[in-house]
Amino acid sequence: MSKQQLHIVKIGGNIINNSELLSSFLKDFSELKGLKILVHGGGKKATELANSIGLEPKMVNGRRITDEANLEIVTMVYAGLLNKNIVAELQQNNCNALGLSGTDANCILAHKRIVKDIDYGFAGDIDAVNTNAINVFLQNEIIPVFCAISHDKKGQLLNTNADTIASELAIGLSNLYDVSLVYTFEKNGVLLTIEDEDSVIEDIDSKKYETLKSDNIIADGMLPKMENCFHALSKGVSKVIIGNPTVISNQNQKFTTLTL
């Protein structure tokens, strides 16, 4: 029997920070047919809250460190303020959303990142996804909405990269479902010319990816994102799409499809 389709859609800070864009996206997401999961990033609210209580962001070599005080902040903002307001707006749109962090129903098990050169503090690297629990939700027409917090099952919450949460959910659930993973961001897709939103490269397979890398068209911040995508494809995810948030509703919107 062929597997049921499942869409996993990740939205980032650019959309979280703009309530108009967010409302429009949540309406589109509510209307998306079939089984689906939403994963959301953080946005600037955590930094604003940290600033307002006089907490300095802790950085080492340009990387943000999650100390105990910052973990409290992200737990409040990601799992509380953002997650519950997103769920409330989806409920308003008749989408039966359920807000989740990785500790809820033990959905996402992680460990505190091992200290090598840098101690990232309470940052989580994912070990396992509890597909049983997520499957219970999906099969009962409940739509999981994940924030970027996981746990270690020893009582510790962990700040976790939202792109990685999306790809690990996609990989874990590809045993049960035919999974399409959709990464939305501020651009229309992977661009041939960074300034030209019309220059979307519509299809990239692993061979083309190597060429685009050696031609320096894909570089810098796009590299870890692309590696995440190809990792997901190599582990059973059917399709990965990168595009603007409107990609889930607008038939005419260009986007990039990645395949192995």
Added chain:
Amino acid sequence: MSKQQLHIVKIGGNIINNSELLSSFLKDFSELKGLKILVHGGGKKATELANSIGLEPKMVNGRRITDEANLEIVTMVYAGLLNKNIVAELQQNNCNALGLSGTDANCILAHKRIVKDIDYGFAGDIDAVNTNAINVFLQNEIIPVFCAISHDKKGQLLNTNADTIASELAIGLSNLYDVSLVYTFEKNGVLLTIEDEDSVIEDIDSKKYETLKSDNIIADGMLPKMENCFHALSKGVSKVIIGNPTVISNQNQKFTTLTL
């Protein structure tokens, strides 16, 4: 066929504010056999956070008002910080907890309190409990853990009394289950002499309640709590218990049982 037993346990600020007491309670709750739900109140953390960002508590006639800024605070603290840390600690104790606000899976539908003499702001009065969703969780060995936030299904989160959330959950679920509602607080039960923790009145029915009221033994802050309890009993809840948090594990702990 007789209904399955379900325990709904409410803990308040006195235990939330004491991490040692809380850990001990969460261990006991994890070991409690059978179907169960936890409801937790707020504690002092919300006030601390409000103070640290320079937000003055808004009071009218001695009652706390939930304006927009304070709603953000309680959403962050109750649904984020407290709820997720409680769930993480239950998971550590092998209790498969799922943190919920009333907007998640549309579990608790409310409306913004009607303005009569006082505008309480974003305070919720409960209209309905979504027993279908909660039943899915219970029947899949997932333990719901509710914070005191509900929603109006029009996109608005609402600050809601935790005692009332517990009693409305108990009433709603008494159609499906044989529900025992356990209110824990800082005393050992309803006391005959307020200073004497050994003076627990072990059984109170509605007739005895009237006597205790007219004798001024039950007065002030205990009155709304007791009204909540008798309301629950009159709407199908099998049993209401009032006691110290250790009542769920300690066989020798005295407590008060209310019946109609």
